[in-house]
Amino acid sequence: MQPLKAIINGRLLLDNEATLSIHDLSVTRGYGIFDYFKTVDGRPIFWEDSLDRFFHSAQLMDLPVPYTRTELKDQIQTLMQANQIADSGIKLLLTGGDSPDGYSIGIPNLIITQHPLQRNADKEQNGIKLITYAYHRPFSRVKSTDYVMGIQALKKAKAAGAEDVVYVQHGLLSECPRANIFLIDKDGTLITPEEDVLAGVTRRYILEMARPHMKVETRNVTLEDMTNASEAFISSTTKNITPVLQIDDVVYGKQPGPHTRMLQSLLNQLIYDREAASATHLP
């Protein structure tokens, strides 16, 4: 493979030579937003949704995006052309920029990077274990770069033999640090938190796909819901639908349940089946 390229402020350059000032507000104050989508077989997947959310996050964080949507898409395509990675993750990162006083927002820097991305077939097939973690992400509608708690929580998860954590506060489940969470109750109803969680793109498509097949509830999800559920899974761009077999001491089964499998199959069709994908267009 040729050396990776990246784009900073519209300029294509070698990824490993791409740098930011040490005074950028992303470095000094953790102030930045990003978004992320993948390419499968060279096709960008759900990138319109990702761009929608990128502009929305930027607005909520008072960061002016220095390019139009069309210009961003052109830059992304330039990068894809330069890197030639069929299966990849593409990240748009918008930083707070060099601050005049070390605190107020400067002129944002826009960074686009791409890296090879493979599915984790083992986890999608065999499922994972989670533990609960007492936290609630502030500013949860923004896809910000604030992952301090997620990185710290991962340490606890690994120590407990789990893959990751799910945040719980005041008895309510919200989300995983990098994924949305879903439960399926004993009646086969799909349940996922609605308030104060990241508006996951994969989450959105799962809900759309599920509606013709099962009852869907987006609402507060309690620890009691978690205990009484018969299946659970998480979703994200990289994780697709990854079954959850256990949360803390609550065991859902030795293998993923039938509803999870059915939704995995629908999502696979939408994302990985080129013919089905070109024929499908969700609103």
Next chain:
Amino acid sequence: MQPLKAIINGRLLLDNEATLSIHDLSVTRGYGIFDYFKTVDGRPIFWEDSLDRFFHSAQLMDLPVPYTRTELKDQIQTLMQANQIADSGIKLLLTGGDSPDGYSIGIPNLIITQHPLQRNADKEQNGIKLITYAYHRPFSRVKSTDYVMGIQALKKAKAAGAEDVVYVQHGLLSECPRANIFLIDKDGTLITPEEDVLAGVTRRYILEMARPHMKVETRNVTLEDMTNASEAFISSTTKNITPVLQIDDVVYGKQPGPHTRMLQSLLNQLIYDREAASATHLP
């Protein structure tokens, strides 16, 4: 003035040419810690306390510091020698480093910067106004680079004609985004929150200085305490003791009160009076 210098990983270079990889975990995940002290007339003030806290923050965030304390002090002195700024702020920043997988901690980068720093005599003399803001800083013992909420809150403060905010959650005051908060009650007792706040260096010296002169309570501080107080002030390395004349609708007075003035005078002696400073050594 000659161009500013900075030190990255032990190497002295021009501040405006100092950069970090776009993949540093501080950029991509907001993962980093820092500390900050000032020089007055070329004398580093309370830098031992600042270094103590720096190593403590690094440890709590699982970031190995790539230098010994002695090496860090040598680097700081090299930078002070190079920049020749008598009155300055010096910041040590330790980042999560280039992550192998974009999420786990890499090999930290250590950045030392220095910039000219002048006292804000007007605010120290005439006081400021604050508003309360519903938030609580997670991981509050760590001086992390996570200031997203502080920067957002500042916008609200400015809109309300205030200087900054003080965080309140569950009826308890904790701290300002970049300062500790103190109240003085009607009996002349100095009160400041103890739990879940940054261990401010200036805060520590204020408490030590105050004890011979007044009753001191470090404990939970409620909204009722705030309402009933007769004086208030905030403290930080850059703000010293800055009087607070009003929080929300609670007005403490048109000018700073006598206890605040007395503590300002003691702190001034400790920090700005060279002879007093050289004779004073707090435990």
